Amino acid sequence: MKTRPYINPYVGGVLLGLTLFAAFYLTGAGLGASSAVNRVQVAVLDNVAPKAVDKMAYCAQLAGGDKNPLDSPSVMMLLGTLVGGMVAGVLSGRFKPEVRKGAGVSNGTRLALALLGGLIMGFGARFSRGCTSGQALSGGAVLSAGSWLFMFSVFGGAYGLAWFLRRFWRVEEEAV
Template sequence: MRPLRPYAEPHATGVCLGLVLLACFVLTGQGLGASGAFASVASGVVGAVSPETAAHSAYFRSYLQDGSPWTAWLVVEIIGVLVGAAASAALAGRMRPTFVRAVRPSGGRLFAGVAGGILMGVGAALARGCTSGLALSGGALLSVGAWIFMVALFLAGFLAAPLVRRLWP
């Protein structure tokens, strides 16, 4: 097994992410996001399994009216993210599946991580966008809602950190 290469320097990575966002705006006219991809895929599945349900739901119709949900920009973007992440992990010698700070079966870390992910998903649905869509794309466009979201996100993170800190030694 090859030795692990160090992670990328965070400041340089942030600059690169900003350049990717700029390239997305210039080349596609759209920003980055993720939650819309999952909604598009879910709408496509519902449309394939139960077309009458999709036809009677304004939510699903909104994703199905612009053509195939499988070729929506955000779905293609997420496929690219998965391919890029796999390539990056392979190049860095980090393809072995693992938990960061290995989860003990009796511990609550896995539960806390899953619960946090579910809460973020619910929050993304309520906010009509995910962290990447609201914070990155909306923030770059100077959207007031995006900046309010970012302040609330950081505030919630700072307030919740002491509560969950005991799960990570």
């Protein structure tokens, strides 16, 4: 199947904004992803090492004793995000195994950096009590002061480091 182009970013933005508004209107809160990822991870851990979960205060509030960490609306939203992304990908011809990376970067390097970046991101998301969706997007729309500072910090951190990592994100034509 031929790959379809991405939609106009402003149209995408309006659609995302309407989804965000619907979430606030119906549930009183916005969109999010990282808390559900946390729940999934706690659930996995709870099966492997239930005693360890009960000991960590931060995890125990989700899965201590008999609590099921997956029984949560945020996990439902995560499942939906997964399915929605998959369906859109299939319909647009982008549902195929591949590694997206800068030119001249080996797959191994890209995957190692993805894992490392994810680890840093996961830690940061818990530290700031929300990820780019839960804090920046949802908090941004309700004009939360902390969320806006957070958002500028994310951009600041990424722009600050971007120049040093430019060789990992080169576009083809500049590659040697």
